[in-house]
Amino acid sequence: MNVRRHAAIGFAALTGACLVAACGSTSTATPTPKTASSASSTPTAAAVQTGNPSAAVTLSEAGSSLLYPYLQKLAPGINAAYPNITLTPAAGGSGTGQSEAISGTIDMGGSDAYLSPAQFTANSGILNIPIAVSSQAVNYNLAGVNNLKLSGSVLAQIYSGTITTWNNAAIAALNPGVTLPSTTIIPIRRSDSSGDTFIFTSFLSATNSTWSSGPAFGTTVNWPTVTGELTAQGNPAMVDTLKATPNGIAYIGISVESTALVDGLGEAELENQAGDFLQPNQTDVTAAVTAGAASVPANLAASLIYQSGAGSYPIVNFEYLVVNPSKITDTSTAEAIRTFIEWAISPTGGATSDNLAAVNFVPLPTNVVPLVNTALAQITG
Amino acid sequence: MILVRRRAGGVPTGPARVVRTRTHELTGGDRVFRWVSGLAAFIPLAGIAFITFMLVFWAIPAIIYSGPSFFTSTKFFIGNFYNPDFSVVNGIRAPFGATYGSLTFIVGTLATSVIALVLAVPISVGGVLMLSEWVPRPLEGPLSTFLELLAGIPSVVFGFFGLEVFGPFLSQHVYPALSHLGGVIPFFKGSWAYNGQGLLTAALVLTAMIIPIIASTTRQLVKRVPVLATEGALALGMTRYEMVRVVTIPYVRTGIIASALLGWGRALGETIAVLLIIGMTSGTPVNIFGTTSTLASEIADSLDSALGDATGMAVRALAELGLLLLVLSLLTNIAGRLVVRRVSTEALPVGRGI
Numbered sequence: 001m002n003v004r005r006h007a008a009i010g011f012a013a014l015t016g017a018c019l020v021a022a023c024g025s026t027s028t029a030t031p032t033p034k035t036a037s038s039a040s041s042t043p044t045a046a047a048v049q050t051g052n053p054s055a056a057v058t059l060s061e062a063g064s065s066l067l068y069p070y071l072q073k074l075a076p077g078i079n080a081a082y083p084n085i086t087l088t089p090a091a092g093g094s095g096t097g098q099s100e101a102i103s104g105t106i107d108m109g110g111s112d113a114y115l116s117p118a119q120f121t122a123n124s125g126i127l128n129i130p131i132a133v134s135s136q137a138v139n140y141n142l143a144g145v146n147n148l149k150l151s152g153s154v155l156a157q158i159y160s161g162t163i164t165t166w167n168n169a170a171i172a173a174l175n176p177g178v179t180l181p182s183t184t185i186i187p188i189r190r191s192d193s194s195g196d197t198f199i200f201t202s203f204l205s206a207t208n209s210t211w212s213s214g215p216a217f218g219t220t221v222n223w224p225t226v227t228g229e230l231t232a233q234g235n236p237a238m239v240d241t242l243k244a245t246p247n248g249i250a251y252i253g254i255s256v257e258s259t260a261l262v263d264g265l266g267e268a269e270l271e272n273q274a275g276d277f278l279q280p281n282q283t284d285v286t287a288a289v290t291a292g293a294a295s296v297p298a299n300l301a302a303s304l305i306y307q308s309g310a311g312s313y314p315i316v317n318f319e320y321l322v323v324n325p326s327k328i329t330d331t332s333t334a335e336a337i338r339t340f341i342e343w344a345i346s347p348t349g350g351a352t353s354d355n356l357a358a359v360n361f362v363p364l365p366t367n368v369v370p371l372v373n374t375a376l377a378q379i380t381g
Numbered sequence: 382m383i384l385v386r387r388r389a390g391g392v393p394t395g396p397a398r399v400v401r402t403r404t405h406e407l408t409g410g411d412r413v414f415r416w417v418s419g420l421a422a423f424i425p426l427a428g429i430a431f432i433t434f435m436l437v438f439w440a441i442p443a444i445i446y447s448g449p450s451f452f453t454s455t456k457f458f459i460g461n462f463y464n465p466d467f468s469v470v471n472g473i474r475a476p477f478g479a480t481y482g483s484l485t486f487i488v489g490t491l492a493t494s495v496i497a498l499v500l501a502v503p504i505s506v507g508g509v510l511m512l513s514e515w516v517p518r519p520l521e522g523p524l525s526t527f528l529e530l531l532a533g534i535p536s537v538v539f540g541f542f543g544l545e546v547f548g549p550f551l552s553q554h555v556y557p558a559l560s561h562l563g564g565v566i567p568f569f570k571g572s573w574a575y576n577g578q579g580l581l582t583a584a585l586v587l588t589a590m591i592i593p594i595i596a597s598t599t600r601q602l603v604k605r606v607p608v609l610a611t612e613g614a615l616a617l618g619m620t621r622y623e624m625v626r627v628v629t630i631p632y633v634r635t636g637i638i639a640s641a642l643l644g645w646g647r648a649l650g651e652t653i654a655v656l657l658i659i660g661m662t663s664g665t666p667v668n669i670f671g672t673t674s675t676l677a678s679e680i681a682d683s684l685d686s687a688l689g690d691a692t693g694m695a696v697r698a699l700a701e702l703g704l705l706l707l708v709l710s711l712l713t714n715i716a717g718r719l720v721v722r723r724v725s726t727e728a729l730p731v732g733r734g735i
Binding site: 092093094095096098099100113116117118119121122123186191192193216217218219220221222223225227228229230231233240241244245246248 | 456458459461462463464465467476478545549572574575576578656657660661662663664667672682683684685686687688689691692
């Protein structure tokens with residue numbers, strides 16, 4: 001196969017060029033370089049070498065069940081744009097995504113949570129690359145109440161068992177004029193490993209010092225024992241359990257929000273840093289992302305929880321793909337990963353408003369794109 | 382294991398042409414059979430040995446980290462991965478705040494499986510005796526088939542049924558009545574989850590899961606009770622009840638214990654059904670309705686979180702839980718065998734207690 005050999009030589013040259021230039025510039029070796037340097041305003045940003053790999057590449061992905069439906073929507077699109085790239089997404093949980101990407105079992109691992117400092121230390125060169133922004137709603141099942149306002153601190157006290165009834169003074173103070181029942185609150189939480197637990201507990205930690213010095217945040221935390229508490233596995237089960245539990249409260253990922261609302265559950269207005277009470281919608285989530293994106297560190301492990309700004313919804317997070325460049329030894333696979341992620345975050349590629357709206361996600365802010373490009377340039381095969 | 386061995390001096394005598402000239406008397410088929418059956422006997426043993434070895438190997442750092450508190454602590458928490466600090470115990474580093482205590486799961490596993498067993502054995506045996514002694518013959522076949530089909534229902538279906546239908550039903554219609562027992566038995570005092578999640582619901586669903594296992598085995602045993610003995614009993618003027626009590630039950634007693642052990646093993650290791658309905662909270666249950674967790678369901682529930690642990694200790698702690706479950710299954714099996722040895726005698730165990 002002459003073509004293939006030429007391509008191989010081309011790739012060797014490419015990799016060589018990349019090594020020499022420390023991946024700082026774009027090579028012109030490929031015929032149609034699709035460099036997605038939409039961040040032309042920042043000249044220091046690395047342009048990323050993308051294109052249709054010369055050989056067919058199957059990109060394996062597993063992990064976050066919140067990201068999974070979005071990647072399923074992207075799979076046909078990437079194959080249509082780049083016929084040699086086939087994406088095979090799978091669920092399994094964020095922990096599975098992280099560990100299998102680190103061990104090299106899969107090419108990319110989906111995760112709702114950014115990698116822990118210990119993971120960055122233990123796995124030199126590991127990347128967590130945001131591809132979209134998700135958010136979370138707090139829902140409740142309370143007869144006769146449909147405009148409940150809550151704050152992170154009150155939620156922390158509910159989930160600690162210090163606020164036990166709906167007509168507690170702290171809740172009443174946030175809801176003047178609302179008649180609250182004297183019934184016992186039943187907090188519902190995830191028992192399995194969960195990115196939703198991660199962002200919910202991040203919100204509680206950001207707003208309540210007792211919580212941040214106690215259970216803190218993680219995909220599983222040391223939950224305080226609350227009388228009557230219930231648990232569920234997965235977002236759909238959270239909706240089911242809340243539906244079956246009068247006086248219950250639950251945190252539910254935005255991708256299943258429509259089912260929760262159809263079932264007649266209430267959606268709390270959450271207090272943000274500016275003191276406004278908001279429900280998750282595209283505008284308010286985008287406002288939070290814009291506020292949070294200003295301070296994203298180089299390793300992209302950024303929290304978008306409880307951002308400043310009047311219109312910023314407080315529970316917002318990046319959806320990550322974890323890639324371990326040291327386990328990607330094949331140049332075609334490396335090119336396919338770079339191409340897929342560049343395409344996935346491009347508004348003209350995978351991040352169309354239709355695709356995002358299907359799972360209630362919000363596009364990546366433009367000022368994060370140069371950081372993503374720098375990260376992608378490290379995947380060289 | 383069936384091995385064909387050459388007996389000393391076992392060469393058949395007879396006409397010279399029959400004596401084999403080979404040094405041994407095995408045919409090709411015999412040798413193939415010996416190897417195949419030997420291998421078949423070796424594989425399960427090797428499998429168990431390998432699994433045990435791997436679990437011990439994996440669990441060693443967790444065993445050193447936890448020490449005896451593994452058995453005495455009710456708290457199992459895999460630690461806070463995002464805290465920059467680590468917990469270091471006995472020279473082993475784990476995520477901040479990591480505590481690997483299994484007492485909650487030991488209590489949950491034993492409580493659910495023992496309750497299930499205590500309920501399932503009489504129901505199964507009673508049901509089978511009804512089927513074999515009183516139900517008309519034309520109905521017996523279809524009913525038995527139904528019983529065997531029950532054994533094939535996937536456990537996730539039982540779990541889902543428990544979560545969506547059985548649990549809410551129990552919490553609204555059965556537990557309010559049961560809680561009146563609270564005055565007599567303290568364990569029944571107190572409240573329960575609105576959707577029924579908890580220890581007793583899990584135990585009742587496990588009961589439903591192991592009844593077909595115990596019943597189908599018991600049915601095979603009851604069918605093999607010698608007709609001579611049962612009809613003899615009737616001929617002596619015994620009633621059906623007396624015949625069952627004096628002949629059938631003593632005859633199948635050891636078999637029932639063996640099948641109960643089989644059911645107990647299933648109940649101990651049941652994962653997904655229990656995971657869905659026991660509530661999965663850490664800590665021993667406050668009463669018989671309370672939420673808790675078991676060894677098998679905790680391993681399944683925590684594995685994904687554990688995989689995110691950079692120190693790798695969380696997975697090792699789960700391996701220690703797995704090892705404990707293996708040992709627990711082994712111990713219950715040995716205990717069961719001792720019981721079988723006690724109740725079985727050389728003579729046909731029929732007719733005692735008349």
